Amino acid sequence: MFKKVFPLSAILSLRFLGLFLVLPVISVYALELEGATPLLVGVVVGGYALTQAVFQVPFGSMSDKIGRKPTILVGLIIFLIGSIICAYSTDIYTLMVGRFLQGAGAIGSVITAMISDLVEEEVRGKAMALMGGSIAISFAVAMGVGPVIGASYGVDTLFIITAVLSILAMLVLFTKVPTPPRIKHIYHASSKTSDILKDPNLSNMIIINAMQKGLMTVAFVLIPIILTSDAFGWEKSDLYKAYFPAMILGLLAMGPAVVFGEKKNKPKLIFLISIVFFIASFLIMGLTNIANIFVVGVVLFFIAFNMMEPLVQSMISKFAKVHQKGAALGIANSAAYFATFLGGTLTGLFLDISESANNRADIGVAVALLTTLWLLWTLKLENPVKFSHLYIPNSQVDTDKLNALESEHIAEWYINETENLTVIKYASDAIEEQELRAKISK
Numbered sequence: 001m002f003k004k005v006f007p008l009s010a011i012l013s014l015r016f017l018g019l020f021l022v023l024p025v026i027s028v029y030a031l032e033l034e035g036a037t038p039l040l041v042g043v044v045v046g047g048y049a050l051t052q053a054v055f056q057v058p059f060g061s062m063s064d065k066i067g068r069k070p071t072i073l074v075g076l077i078i079f080l081i082g083s084i085i086c087a088y089s090t091d092i093y094t095l096m097v098g099r100f101l102q103g104a105g106a107i108g109s110v111i112t113a114m115i116s117d118l119v120e121e122e123v124r125g126k127a128m129a130l131m132g133g134s135i136a137i138s139f140a141v142a143m144g145v146g147p148v149i150g151a152s153y154g155v156d157t158l159f160i161i162t163a164v165l166s167i168l169a170m171l172v173l174f175t176k177v178p179t180p181p182r183i184k185h186i187y188h189a190s191s192k193t194s195d196i197l198k199d200p201n202l203s204n205m206i207i208i209n210a211m212q213k214g215l216m217t218v219a220f221v222l223i224p225i226i227l228t229s230d231a232f233g234w235e236k237s238d239l240y241k242a243y244f245p246a247m248i249l250g251l252l253a254m255g256p257a258v259v260f261g262e263k264k265n266k267p268k269l270i271f272l273i274s275i276v277f278f279i280a281s282f283l284i285m286g287l288t289n290i291a292n293i294f295v296v297g298v299v300l301f302f303i304a305f306n307m308m309e310p311l312v313q314s315m316i317s318k319f320a321k322v323h324q325k326g327a328a329l330g331i332a333n334s335a336a337y338f339a340t341f342l343g344g345t346l347t348g349l350f351l352d353i354s355e356s357a358n359n360r361a362d363i364g365v366a367v368a369l370l371t372t373l374w375l376l377w378t379l380k381l382e383n384p385v386k387f388s389h390l391y392i393p394n395s396q397v398d399t400d401k402l403n404a405l406e407s408e409h410i411a412e413w414y415i416n417e418t419e420n421l422t423v424i425k426y427a428s429d430a431i432e433e434q435e436l437r438a439k440i441s442k
Contacts, residue, residue, distance in 0.1 A: 004118040005127045007176035011072065012111050013134035014169040015079060018162030019048065019102065020142035022086075023220045024243050025150040025158075028228050028236060034091040042348015044096050046217040048082075048103030049340030055106035056337060060113065060330025068114040072173055075107035080166040087159035098159075103337070109329035116317040118178065131313070136251045136306050143243030151237035196328050201319040204381055206332045208271060209312045211374050212305060214339030215278055218367060219301050221347040222285065226360055232291045242295045250302035257307035267311045268381045275375045277304035279368045286364015318384060387411055388428035390436055397422045398442045405440060 023045070030041045063071040082101025089095040112131070119127040150158055196202050227234040227242060234241075257274075261267040277300045284297030313329070320328035350363060394415065402422065405413065409430040415422050426436060 004178055005115055005130050007172050007178075008111050008115055008118075009131045009134040010172050011076075011169040011177070012108065012131060013138040014165045014172070015076070015105075015107070016135050017138040017142055018079075018083060018165045020139055021146040021158045021162060022150070022155060024143055024146045024239050025155065025224055025236060027221050028224045029150065029155045030092060030095060031225075033089075033095060036092040037348075038352035039345070039348045040092050040096065042221055042344045042346070042351070043341075044092065044099055044344075045221050045348070046341040046344025047096055047099035049213070049217065049337040049344070051100045051103035052106045052108070052337035053334045053341060055104050056109050056334035057327065057330040059106045060109040060327050060333075063110040063113060064327065068110055068117070069173060069177065069179070071110050072107045072114075073170065075105035075110070076166050076170050076173070077105070079105035079107075080163055083159050083163040083166060087156045087163065089156075102162075106333070106337075109333045112313050112317065112329045112333075114177075131310070135309065136247065136254060139302070139306075140244065140247035140251055143247045144240050147237055147239035147243070151235070196320070196331055199319065201384065202316065202328055202332075205312060205316045205319065206335050208308070208378070209316070209332050210335040210339035211371075212274075212308050212312065213336035214343035215282075215301075215367065215371070216305060217340045217344035218282075218347050218363070219285075219298075221344050221351075222360060222363065223298060225351070226285070227291075227294070231289065231360075232294065234291070242298045245295070246299040246302040247306075249299055250306035253303045254306045254310060258310055261311040262314065265383055265386055267315055268378070268383050270307055270311055271378055271381070272375065274304040274307045275371060275378060277301070277307075279371045279375065282364045282367040282371065284364075286361045286368070315384065318387075385427055386429070387425050388433070390424040390426060390433055392422045392424075392437065392440070394420045394422055396442060397440050401440045410436075 027041050027045050030036055030044045031038070059071055059075060079102055082098045082104065084098075085101060086095055086098030089098055115127050115131060146158060149161075197206075223242065224236075224239055226232065227239060228236060257270045261270045281297045281300035281304065284300065285294055288294050288297065312332075316329055316332050347363060351359060354362065402413065405424075409427040411425040411427070413422065413424040422440070424436060424440075
């Protein structure tokens with residue numbers, strides 16, 4: 001499993017490392033560019049997410065049709081071009097264009113779908129945790145070195161590093177990533193968006209994913225601006241002192257979250273705990289005037305974010321049927337990135353038009369109230385049904401019996417043509433493996 005997942009996780013983490021390197025400092029640096037306003041700075045912080053939102057579904061669907069690898073390559077090339085434009089921008093509008101292009105290379109859902117293609121569902125939680133862990137490491141590295149490099153060499157250097165990282169990701173794609181198996185399923189040639197949105201499990205996870213990512217950009221607009229303001233008086237090069245410990249503790253929190261969410265099948269508990277931490281973090285960051293307590297709020301935010309991260313993607317890939325994975329992850333990530341854009345833009349807009357001396361307190365309380373509503377809504381969620389998988393060589397399967405197979409306890413079946421296996425996803429608590437074998441055997 002590790003050999004299959006690690007190269008893809010490496011591509012995603014290299015790409016996210018490039019994006020995250022600038023996040024801790026981009027809001028305070030963008031304010032210094034020609035034509036900058038708090039609103040435009042908010043757009044720059046979350047701008048990549050707008051085009052991510054637009055292109056996630058097309059990229060996901062395209063990968064279902066033409067293949068994962070070619071789609072990932074196209075996305076990395078677009079990301080490279082956007083990074084170069086950002087590096088040489090001298091005004092807020094050129095930087096905005098570059099950020100939009102960075103986001104247009106929307107390959108996140110494609111990589112997640114490819115991991116789902118390569119890894120059996122029984123160990124998919126571990127695979128998603130590995131992917132989430134690699135992203136979290138990218139967060140940690142970016143939070144530690146981004147502010148230091150930005151303060152010493154400028155944000156343009158950070159964008160050049162981002163361009164180099166995208167080239168490295170292309171090399172990994174063609175030298176280390178295996179080709180996924182060909183899958184023949186029993187459904188339509190293409191998935192329907194309406195089918196995905198009507199599925200309560202998938203729609204619930206889409207909302208959770210969107211809220212989590214939206215809160216991320218609210219935090220990244222506020223944290224550097226607040227810490228470098230007169231309220232705390234930090235230098236830009238000091239920002240790592242808040243980000244680095246927050247990401248280390250967030251990374252450590254991910255392990256127990258995966259254990260309870262995946263192995264013990266209690267993702268709802270992890271989601272609820274994470275949301276409570278989100279509420280506490282924004283109240284602390286909005287209301288405290290003590291720097292160390294503010295850092296506690298930052299730490300709580302990243303713990304909450306990292307506890308959710310591997311579970312969200314894993315749950316979506318579990319709930320989606322085999323032919324829906326690319327499109328379902330595309331829709332989920334599209335909604336998440338749109339929320340990311342809204343989070344940054346609305347926070348910047350509020351800072352731009354607010355005349356209140358306590359505008360950060362107003363934002364903190366408002367976000368906490370919205371997140372409390374999210375908490376109450378999440379209380380109605382149910383933990384997913386645990387499914388098992390039956391793998392039978394195609395030579396032992398009666399095709400007519402397989403095509404006629406119908407049961408409320410069978411979620412789906414499909415044929416792995418590369419490995420010559422028939423795969424049946426079923427509720428093991430309701431139907432025995434031997435009974436299922438007897439239904440389809442020759």
